[in-house]
Amino acid sequence: MTRLTVPKTYKLYIGGKFPRSESGRTYEVATKKGAFLANAALASRKDARDAVVAARAAFSGWSGATGYNRGQVLYRIAELLEGRREQFIDELMATESLSKSAATAQLDTAIDAWVWYAGWADKYVQVAGNGNPVSGPYFNLSTPEPSGVIAIVAPQDSSSLLGLVSVIAPALVSGNTVVVVAHQNAPLSAISLSEVLATSDVPGGVVNILTGSPAEIAPWLASHADVNGLDLAGAERLEWVDLQIAAADTLKRVLGPVVGVPAPSVERIVQWTETKTVWHTKSLI
Amino acid sequence: MTIESAIALAPAERAVNLIGADLTEKSLKLHLEGLPGVDAVGLEQRAAALGTRSIKTTSKAWALDTIIKLIDLTTLEGADTPGKVRSLAAKAVLPDASDASTPQVAAVCVYGDMVPYAAEALGSSWSNGSDNGINVAAVATAFPSGRSSLPIKIMDTKEAVANGADEIDMVIDRGAFLSGKYGVVFDQIVAVKEACRRENGTYAHLKVILETGELNTYDNVRRASWLAILAGGDFIKTSTGKVAPAATLPVTLLMLEVVRDWHLLTGEKIGVKPAGGIRSSKDAIKYLVTVAETVGEEWLQPHLFRFGASSLLNDVLMQRQKLTTGHYSGPDYVTID
Numbered sequence: 266m267t268r269l270t271v272p273k274t275y276k277l278y279i280g281g282k283f284p285r286s287e288s289g290r291t292y293e294v295a296t297k298k299g300a301f302l303a304n305a306a307l308a309s310r311k312d313a314r315d316a317v318v319a320a321r322a323a324f325s326g327w328s329g330a331t332g333y334n335r336g337q338v339l340y341r342i343a344e345l346l347e348g349r350r351e352q353f354i355d356e357l358m359a360t361e362s363l364s365k366s367a368a369t370a371q372l373d374t375a376i377d378a379w380v381w382y383a384g385w386a387d388k389y390v391q392v393a394g395n396g397n398p399v400s401g402p403y404f405n406l407s408t409p410e411p412s413g414v415i416a417i418v419a420p421q422d423s424s425s426l427l428g429l430v431s432v433i434a435p436a437l438v439s440g441n442t443v444v445v446v447a448h449q450n451a452p453l454s455a456i457s458l459s460e461v462l463a464t465s466d467v468p469g470g471v472v473n474i475l476t477g478s479p480a481e482i483a484p485w486l487a488s489h490a491d492v493n494g495l496d497l498a499g500a501e502r503l504e505w506v507d508l509q510i511a512a513a514d515t516l517k518r519v520l521g522p523v524v525g526v527p528a529p530s531v532e533r534i535v536q537w538t539e540t541k542t543v544w545h546t547k548s549l550i
Numbered sequence: 551m552t553i554e555s556a557i558a559l560a561p562a563e564r565a566v567n568l569i570g571a572d573l574t575e576k577s578l579k580l581h582l583e584g585l586p587g588v589d590a591v592g593l594e595q596r597a598a599a600l601g602t603r604s605i606k607t608t609s610k611a612w613a614l615d616t617i618i619k620l621i622d623l624t625t626l627e628g629a630d631t632p633g634k635v636r637s638l639a640a641k642a643v644l645p646d647a648s649d650a651s652t653p654q655v656a657a658v659c660v661y662g663d664m665v666p667y668a669a670e671a672l673g674s675s676w677s678n679g680s681d682n683g684i685n686v687a688a689v690a691t692a693f694p695s696g697r698s699s700l701p702i703k704i705m706d707t708k709e710a711v712a713n714g715a716d717e718i719d720m721v722i723d724r725g726a727f728l729s730g731k732y733g734v735v736f737d738q739i740v741a742v743k744e745a746c747r748r749e750n751g752t753y754a755h756l757k758v759i760l761e762t763g764e765l766n767t768y769d770n771v772r773r774a775s776w777l778a779i780l781a782g783g784d785f786i787k788t789s790t791g792k793v794a795p796a797a798t799l800p801v802t803l804l805m806l807e808v809v810r811d812w813h814l815l816t817g818e819k820i821g822v823k824p825a826g827g828i829r830s831s832k833d834a835i836k837y838l839v840t841v842a843e844t845v846g847e848e849w850l851q852p853h854l855f856r857f858g859a860s861s862l863l864n865d866v867l868m869q870r871q872k873l874t875t876g877h878y879s880g881p882d883y884v885t886i887d
Contacts, residue, residue, distance in 0.1 A: 314878055321880070490871075491880025511877070 275305040275452065277312055277476060278459030280319030281469015287311045292477065294453060297362040305452050308477035310485040313444065316473035317491055320414040320442040323470030328411045328440030336386030339437060341465045343379035346372070349461065353454055357426060360451035375430040381529050382434035389438060393535045397542070404545040409538035411440035412518060413493030416486035418446050418479045420526050421499040425451035428526045429458065432498045433472060435533035441494070444473045444486060448499070452476040479503060487511040494518040494537050498527055559733050560740040564816070565780040575733035582732055582776060588768035588804060597800040600843055601836040610835070614870045615653050617834045618645060621863055622687055622823065622856045624659040625887075626694075626791065632667040635660055639671035641885055642684050646867045648883065649874065655863065656852035657685035657717060661693070662710035669714045677716055679752065687717035687757070691742055694761075694790035696721035700738055707745040710754075717755040718746050721790060722774065724764045732777055739781035755853075757785035757823055762801045763793040771801055775808040785821035791858060796826025799836055806844040813845065822849070825858025831869045834862055860887060 275294070276283040285291075288309035294302045306312075327335070346353065350372060357368035390408055397405040415436040420428030425448035436443045447455035459474045475482060480503050487495055488511040495512045497505050501522035512519050520536055527533060559565070559573045566573055569581050605613050623642045625634060638658055646652040654675065660668050668686045669676050677683035688710035691703035698706075707718055720742045726734040739758060746754040758778035762771050778786050786805055789796040802824040809820045822841070828834055834857060841849050849855050864884040871879035 317878070317880075485878065488877030489880070490878060490883055514877075 273303065275303050275456045275476070277306045277308055277316075278456065278462070278472070278474040279312065279316045279470075280322070280473065281463060283459070283463075284312075286477070287315065290477075294360065294450070296359055302359055303453060305456070305476045308446075308475040308482055310482065312475055312477075313482050313485050314489070316444040316475060317414055317416075317486070317489055319470035320444050320473055321491055323468055324411075324413055324440075324442045326468050327437075327442055327471045330440070332387035332390065335438065335440060336383045338466045339379060339383035339386060339434065342461060342467065343376050343383065345461045345465045346376050346379065346458075349457070352457055353426060356453040356457060357451075360453050361423065361425060371424055371427050375427045378427065378430050378529055379434055382438050382534070385531065385534055386438050389531060389534050392531060393538065393540075402547050404547060405542065406545065407540050407542040409439060409535060410541050412537050412539055413441060414491060415441045415443045415494040415496060415537050416445075416483075416489070416492045417443055417496040418483050418499040418503070419448055419455070420523065421448055421450075421479065421502065422525065424526050426454040426458065428499065429455050431527050431529065432496055432533075435530075436494070436496070436537045437471065438534045439538045441537050442471045442473075444475065444492070446479045446482050446486075446499075447474055447476050449477070449479060483508055484511060487517075488514065490515045492517060494520075496520045498523045557733065560737050562736070562740045562743075562780065562782050564782060564818075565736070567816075568780065575731075578732050578736060578777075578780075579730070582773045585769075585772055585776060588772055590768050593768060593804055594800045597798075597803045597840065600803070600840045601799055603836075603839050605835050605839070611870075611873050613835050613838055614831060614866050614873070616838060616850055617831065617857065617866050618655060618863065618870075619653045620850070620852055620855055620857050621655040621866075622657045622659040622825070622858045623655045623863060624791070624825070624858050624860045626659070626661060626689060630661060630664055632664070635664045635667045636671040637885075638887070639668050639684075641863070641887070643672065643675045645863060646870065646884070649871070652867070652870065654684055656856055657687045659687040659689065659717075659719065659858060662688045662690055662706060662713065662715070664688075665710055665713035665715045676714075678714065679716060679748070685716035685755075686714060687719055688713070688715035689719045689721075689759075689790075690715075691720040691738075693719070693721050693759075694792040696723050696761075697725070700741060703738065704741055704745045707742050711746055711748060715754055717757060717785075718742070719757045719759055719787060721759045721761060722778065724761055727765070727770070727774060727777075732773075735774075736777060736781045739778060739783060743782040755784045756782065757787045757821070757856075758783035759787045759790055759825075760805075761790055761793055762788050762798075763795045768800070768804055771804055772808060775805050776812075779808070779812055779820050783820070785823050785856070787823040787825055787856075787858065789824075789826040789858075791826030794827075797824035797828055797858075799840060802837060803840050803844060806841060806849075809849075810845045819849075819854055821854045821856065823856040823858055825856075828857055828859050829861050829865060831862075831866045834859075834866065 286306040290307035394408040487508040692698035
C-alpha cells in the first residue's frame with residue numbers, strides 16, 4: 266500500500282505566528298529545472314505593514330534584553346539549525362539544485378555565521394563605543410544603541426539560507442527587530458528557518474519573514490515611516506535608487522546592494538546602531 | 551406583588567406618554583419585560599456581516615474624517631492631572647499638527663473635577679453650550695461603579711454642570727437593575743437629568759452609560775436601553791471603559807435597533823455612544839457601517855453618534871497620513887498620550 270504524501274504549507278512568519286498572506290495569494294516554488302516543489306505565500310503590502318507593527322511591538326523587549334542574553338538566544342538558533350540539518354540540506358538541494366556537499370557547505374557556513382554574530386552581542390559595544398577624552402571633571406561616553414525596525418531585502422541570487430542569515434543576524438545582534446523579504450525563488454529554507462526561530466527563545470515579532478516579490482514589497486517598506494533602517498542587500502535588480510530616495514524621506518539608514526552574500530563583519534552590526542553620547546560627572550577620586 | 555411596586559415613579563414625559571399616567575414600578579416592569587427577546591445568534595451574525603464591508607479610497611477618507619468628528623477624546627484615569635487634560639484638549643483642537651485640514655473631535659471627556667481645566671484649555675474652541683465647537687463631557691454619578699446614594703450622584707452632576715460641562719455621562723445603578731428594581735434606576739436617571747439643568751433653563755446633554763459588560767444578556771441590554779430612553783436620556787452609551795467586555799459590535803447594533811424603534815414610534819432621535827475597546831480605524835469603520843445600515847446615515851453626526859475613545863484617534867490619524875502621503879505612517883508621527 267502506498268502512503269499519501271503530506272506536503273507542507275509554507276506560510277509567512279509575522280509576530281511569532283505563521284499566517285497566510287492577508288491577500289490570500291500564493292505562488293509556485295519550483296526547482297531550477299521547473300519542477301513543482303511547493304506553494305508559498307505571496308505577501309502583500311499589508312502583510313509588510315503588519316510585520317512592521319509586530320516588529321515595532323517586539324523592539325522594546327528585544328533591545329531591552331542584555332547583550333549577554335541576546336547572545337545566548339542567537340547561539341541557540343545555531344544549535345537548533347544544527348539539529349535540523351537534514352531538512353535544510355534537502356530544501357537547499359531542491360530549491361537551488363545544489364549537490365549534497367554544496368548544500369551542506371552552505372548550511373555549515375550559515376550556522377557558523379550565527380555563532381560568529383552571537384558572540385558579538387555582548388562585545389560589539391566595547392568595540393564600537395568609546396570613552397571620549399575631555400578636559401573637564403566628566404566622563405564622556407559614546408555607546409551604540411539599536412536603531413529600531415530594520416527592513417531587509419535578502420540576497421536574491423544564490424545561497425538562499427546563507428544570504429538570509431548574513432543579513433538578519435547582524436541587525437539582531439544589537440537589539441534591532443527585522444522585517445525581511447526572503448529569496449523570491451528559493452524561499453523554503455527561509456520559512457523553515459522561521460520555524461527554528463519560533464522554537465528558539467527569540468521573542469515573536471523580533472524576526473518577521475515575508476515571502477513573495479521584493480519588487481512589490483520593498484517600496485512599501487522603504488517609504489514606511491515606522492522603519493528605521495533599510496538593507497538593500499538583495500535589491501540589485503530592483504529600482505534601488507528609487508528605494509533609497511523613498512527611504513531618505515523618513516531619514517532611514519540605508520545599506521546598498523551587495524553582489525553575492527555579505528561576508529560577516531562588525532560594520533554590518535554597527536550600521537544598524539546609533540551612537541548615544543552621555544556626560545557623567547566624576548565622583549570624588 | 552410587593553407594596554413597593556405600587557409606588558409611583560417620577561413622571562418623565564416620555565414614559566408617561568408611552569406607558570400612561572399610572573406610572574409605577576409595576577407598570578414599568580411589565581412594559582420592559584414585555585419587550586420581545588433578542589435573537590442572540592441572529593444579532594451576532596448580522597453584526598459580523600456588517601463588519602465585512604471593505605471601505606477603500608475616497609470612502610475611506612470620508613470615513614476617517616467622520617470618525618474624528620465623532621470622537622469623544624477621553625481620559626478617565628486616577629492619575630489625570632490638569633496638565634494631562636490640557637494636552638488632551640490641545641489634541642482635540644488640533645489632532646494632527648502636520649495637517650491643519652484634519653477635523654476637530656466632538657468633545658473631550660474627563661472627570662468632573664477636570665472640567666474647568668478642559669474648558670479653559672479649549673479656549674475659543676470650546677462650544678460652551680452652543681452648537682459649534684468642542685464640547686466638554688464629564689462623567690458623573692460615582693463613575694465608574696455608580697455605587698453611591700442618589701443625593702451624592704445629584705451633587706456630582708450639578709457640580710460638573712456648574713463647572714461648565716456641556717454633556718454628562720452618567721452610569722446606571724447596575725446592582726439595582728440586575729435585582730429587578732427598574733424603578734430605582736428610572737428615578738435616578740430622571741433625577742440626574744433634572745440635575746443637568748443649567749441656571750438659564752437649558753440642559754446639559756445626558757448620556758446614560760448602561761455598562762453592557764455587566765448586564766450579562768442581550769435582553770437586559772435592550773431593557774436597559776429602553777429604560778434609559780424612557781427616563782429621558784439623550785444618548786445611550788455602552789460602557790465606562792473600565793469593565794471588559796466594553797463596546798462590542800453586536801451590543802452597539804442592538805442599542806441602535808432600540809434607537810431605531812424609538813424613532814419609528816415617537817419620531818425622536820436618541821444618540822448612541824459605543825465606548826471602550828475601539829482602538830483601530832478598521833473597527834471604527836465597522837461601527838460607521840452598522841450605524842448607517844441600522845438607523846441611517848443621518849445618525850453619523852456628533853449629536854447622534856459618538857465614539858468614546860482615546861487611542862483610536864492616533865490610529866485614525868496614522869491611516870489618514872497614509873492616505874495623504876501615500877506611504878505608511880508610524881507612531882513617531884502622532885502624539886504620545
